[in-house]
Amino acid sequence: MATVALAGVTKRFGDVVAVDDLTLEAGDDDFLVLLGPSGCGKSTALRMVAGLEEPTSGRITIGGRTVNGVEPKARDVAMVFQSYALYPHKTVLDNIAFPLKARGVPKAERNEQAASVAAQLGLGELLTRRPGQLSGGQRQRVALARAIVRRPQVFLMDEPLSNLDAKMRTQTRAELVELHERLATTFIYVTHDQVEAMTMGSRVAILDQGALQQVGPPQEVYDRPANLFVARFIGSPPMNTLPATVEHLNGTAALRVGAGGRVALPEVLGNAAERGHGADVVVGVRPEHLRPVPPSATVANGDGIRATVRVVESLGHERHLLCEVEGAGAVIARVDAEAPVPHAGEPVLLGAEPRHVHIFDGATGGRLGP
Amino acid sequence: MVGPDEGDVAVAVSPRREWPLALLMLAPSIAVFVVFVFYPLGRTVWLGLYEVDPFGNRYWAGLGQYAEVLSSPAFRGSLWTTVVFTLITVPAGLVAGLALAVLAHRRLRGIAVFRTLFASTVATSVAVASLMWLTMLNPSTGVVNQVLKALGQDPINFLGHPSWALPAVALATVWLHLGFTFIVMSAGLQSVPDELLESARIDGAGPWMRFWHVTVPMLSPTILFALVVLTISAFQSFGQIDLLTQGGPLGHTNVVVYSVFRNVSSNPGVASVQALALFVIVLGLTLVQFRYLERRVFYGS
Amino acid sequence: MAAELVDPRALPPPPSGAHPVRIAGRYGLLVVAAVVVAFPIYVAVAVSIQPSDRLLRFPAVLIPGDLRLDTFERAFTQARLGRYLVNSAVVSLVITAGQLVTSILAAYAFAYLRFPAKRVLFVAFIATLMVPSEVTIVANYETVQRLGWLDSYQGLTVPFLATAFGTFLLRQSFLQVPRDLRDAAALDGYGHWGFLAGVAVPLARPMIAALGVFSFLLSWNQYLWPLLITNDDAYRTVQIGLKALASTNIDQLNVIMAGTVIAALPIFALLVLFQRQLIRGLTSGAVKG
Numbered sequence A: 001m002a003t004v005a006l007a008g009v010t011k012r013f014g015d016v017v018a019v020d021d022l023t024l025e026a027g028d029d030d031f032l033v034l035l036g037p038s039g040c041g042k043s044t045a046l047r048m049v050a051g052l053e054e055p056t057s058g059r060i061t062i063g064g065r066t067v068n069g070v071e072p073k074a075r076d077v078a079m080v081f082q083s084y085a086l087y088p089h090k091t092v093l094d095n096i097a098f099p100l101k102a103r104g105v106p107k108a109e110r111n112e113q114a115a116s117v118a119a120q121l122g123l124g125e126l127l128t129r130r131p132g133q134l135s136g137g138q139r140q141r142v143a144l145a146r147a148i149v150r151r152p153q154v155f156l157m158d159e160p161l162s163n164l165d166a167k168m169r170t171q172t173r174a175e176l177v178e179l180h181e182r183l184a185t186t187f188i189y190v191t192h193d194q195v196e197a198m199t200m201g202s203r204v205a206i207l208d209q210g211a212l213q214q215v216g217p218p219q220e221v222y223d224r225p226a227n228l229f230v231a232r233f234i235g236s237p238p239m240n241t242l243p244a245t246v247e248h249l250n251g252t253a254a255l256r257v258g259a260g261g262r263v264a265l266p267e268v269l270g271n272a273a274e275r276g277h278g279a280d281v282v283v284g285v286r287p288e289h290l291r292p293v294p295p296s297a298t299v300a301n302g303d304g305i306r307a308t309v310r311v312v313e314s315l316g317h318e319r320h321l322l323c324e325v326e327g328a329g330a331v332i333a334r335v336d337a338e339a340p341v342p343h344a345g346e347p348v349l350l351g352a353e354p355r356h357v358h359i360f361d362g363a364t365g366g367r368l369g370p
Numbered sequence B: 001m002v003g004p005d006e007g008d009v010a011v012a013v014s015p016r017r018e019w020p021l022a023l024l025m026l027a028p029s030i031a032v033f034v035v036f037v038f039y040p041l042g043r044t045v046w047l048g049l050y051e052v053d054p055f056g057n058r059y060w061a062g063l064g065q066y067a068e069v070l071s072s073p074a075f076r077g078s079l080w081t082t083v084v085f086t087l088i089t090v091p092a093g094l095v096a097g098l099a100l101a102v103l104a105h106r107r108l109r110g111i112a113v114f115r116t117l118f119a120s121t122v123a124t125s126v127a128v129a130s131l132m133w134l135t136m137l138n139p140s141t142g143v144v145n146q147v148l149k150a151l152g153q154d155p156i157n158f159l160g161h162p163s164w165a166l167p168a169v170a171l172a173t174v175w176l177h178l179g180f181t182f183i184v185m186s187a188g189l190q191s192v193p194d195e196l197l198e199s200a201r202i203d204g205a206g207p208w209m210r211f212w213h214v215t216v217p218m219l220s221p222t223i224l225f226a227l228v229v230l231t232i233s234a235f236q237s238f239g240q241i242d243l244l245t246q247g248g249p250l251g252h253t254n255v256v257v258y259s260v261f262r263n264v265s266s267n268p269g270v271a272s273v274q275a276l277a278l279f280v281i282v283l284g285l286t287l288v289q290f291r292y293l294e295r296r297v298f299y300g301s
Numbered sequence C: 001m002a003a004e005l006v007d008p009r010a011l012p013p014p015p016s017g018a019h020p021v022r023i024a025g026r027y028g029l030l031v032v033a034a035v036v037v038a039f040p041i042y043v044a045v046a047v048s049i050q051p052s053d054r055l056l057r058f059p060a061v062l063i064p065g066d067l068r069l070d071t072f073e074r075a076f077t078q079a080r081l082g083r084y085l086v087n088s089a090v091v092s093l094v095i096t097a098g099q100l101v102t103s104i105l106a107a108y109a110f111a112y113l114r115f116p117a118k119r120v121l122f123v124a125f126i127a128t129l130m131v132p133s134e135v136t137i138v139a140n141y142e143t144v145q146r147l148g149w150l151d152s153y154q155g156l157t158v159p160f161l162a163t164a165f166g167t168f169l170l171r172q173s174f175l176q177v178p179r180d181l182r183d184a185a186a187l188d189g190y191g192h193w194g195f196l197a198g199v200a201v202p203l204a205r206p207m208i209a210a211l212g213v214f215s216f217l218l219s220w221n222q223y224l225w226p227l228l229i230t231n232d233d234a235y236r237t238v239q240i241g242l243k244a245l246a247s248t249n250i251d252q253l254n255v256i257m258a259g260t261v262i263a264a265l266p267i268f269a270l271l272v273l274f275q276r277q278l279i280r281g282l283t284s285g286a287v288k289g
């Protein structure tokens, strides 16, 4: 149990800035997930906490102690690697006991502890096997057991589930959450899978190109993405985003979305409304919040944007309407399987509850409005 | 969070210093290489500049000694002998090794016995092999001459005959290296994918065509490797000469290394120049090998 | 890597429906080839176990009769074959152990450590491969003479205690150890020595074994250098001892062959016991590992 804090941490590999001025904290008992696309610097950040890489600049503290320059073994952290990094020539028991051996724990004692952790993880039968004789899921547990046996202050995990099949992954996700509750220890968990981040994290930190984009509880990050990158990265299918311009007419502000028409959104426009006439913004609406209004219904101008249905995809439990807004781009609307939907090629009016509309700055991508 | 008193400035971190450990780990190898490879190489160049008289006195001879030794008929003769020796042993060795490997490349009952026999000469040292051939080629009791006698021919003193000596030594050398060549070629053959040969079969290629158009091209890196190794070792041949002919008769088997050996203590200057000539030749051959190995590594990754 | 010399499973089966005559033909060729290749060894053994007077009786000499093993005894008494064998064993074991230690250490440094001038040193190691020992014998003879190491174990072993070939071979093996394992060991609390002994060396064991067998073979079979620096019987290796045996018993081919057979036996045993390692050592570089 210890707070891990990164303060202004930057890591360069030659010209590549892998981590850019990262300030982030994982408190006691936090399950902090570092989420981001491939190459965004998640692993590098984690490895700096572990002491496997030294930051180019900035400070890292664990439990209030600055650990820059401290050997990995002296940081009291354990790490589960994506490849599991099991010693192929050692048995399961010896793999799990290896960290204890390094700490000079007598053989009988370390074997006892290793066996007990193995038993907790359902590895009791496999103690004499070597990693090569285990399934992927079993190997993953051995890696976990090797981390647990040390009772470290901090657990670091770098995509530990990515080599498992879908079913094992779902199962192990739940087990890791339970484990976190049982151990009540700081977890820092790296993944590029947003489902893992949403389901497991107590907080999610989203990185892009080495820089922190947003950090917060999963639901908050989902509901109020801090910028366009986060908005588009989280959610599946991703949030629809369309370029729009601010229009001031007769003293009220509205948005023009391509040839799709104008929408007046006084509640959400917020400080976007203060932008001058013609300012560029981006409107975002999640697919499940986009409602097709039947063309037959009569609606007042400004309640939706006009689009054309291109494709209707049925997923069984729901349908996706792929629509085109002329002059602005493509959007997806998720609708119930039972709801009546227009056919491909038909025009459609798309509307959304004002509280579900997000507005971003056209130039910086930062969130505007509440 | 970081406390205000700790400030927020970048903490410069010196990477953990690993060079002292590296130095410790490399020191034994470096010491051996410096004392027994690099220093002697330089020393050899220097020794080549001095002449030593029969009483062991050293005189400055300068580069003149290099010119003198390299242009001397004795050195040219031994270089020529070495080249001829190489031209006999290398192609013969390659063909024999490849033939054995191809012949034994079939899953037949008892094939393990044949393969072990073909590889067996790797276990014979140059001294062992040379003495075996010394016995075989003995003018009176040797089996080869007894066969000749049985066939009504006059016995031949192979190792004492000016035109037979070099081929005889070459024969012993080919035999000595046969196990190595067989093993290398066999390993190469086993790495030729069976599918390739099978698809050639389906395309209607007969055994001969498959051999020339599939096996040999696929095996070319292996053959090249064996070629370079055998060539370099031919240039370094010494033991078989020392045991079978002592460079004779009349210098007909006096290869470069043997000539170096004979001059080491009596005339180190001359020996040095000869050794350096050998070095240049082997260096050229080794560079060829490295270029090829580099390409292998490239393909491999 | 085809480290398997005699495992028939590594070979393609005869084509289905191959004509029995073709198979018989191949057997015929195999037998002829085997006889030709093994003939010198057969003759050596046959000669070594027969009395001198039978050696002139051809072809009876090829079908050994009147077996005598006193030739072996005489090989041990007429030359100090026992001493030569001990010398060879000492020298080969020292060289093998020394090469393993120096090349494991150097390979580890090249594979895992960061230090200045790494490239330059690496190139220097490569360079040693281009200098055959025949080239440096003149100066090395002088060095060893000055050190007073003529006729000594130091002289026979110290110049060979490092090997660039072995260093590359092991470095390659070390580089194949996943980087995550090094990182995991660092987190588990192991420094470089602990990782070297606990992980890197055990994982590279097949290559280390191959290098060991290969080094032993090469040092056992050395000829030029021991010949050059030993005059004293007490320090001759068996290869040089064979020369002495042959020159003092020139008319006793059976005794010479007995000595030859004895000198060859350890390496034959090595071939049988460590066939896999030996082949890996011999073919590394030839076939992608």
Ligand SMILES: Nc1ncnc2c1ncn2[C@@H]1O[C@H](COP(=O)(O)OP(=O)(O)OP(=O)(O)O)[C@@H](O)[C@H]1O
Pocket (backbone or CB within 6 Å): A013, A016, A017, A018, A036, A037, A038, A039, A040, A041, A042, A043, A044, A045, A192
């Ligand atoms: N040792 C290194 N040397 C040079 N560049 C590196 C090194 N390690 C990482 N990088 C670079 O730093 C950037 C971040 O890498 P990192 O491994 O942290 O990404 P990641 O977010 O973990 O990606 P992934 O999801 O693919 O694992 C990448 O551009 C990568 O190429």
Ligand SMILES: [Mg+2]
Pocket (backbone or CB within 6 Å): A042, A043, A044, A158
């Ligand atoms: Mg990563």
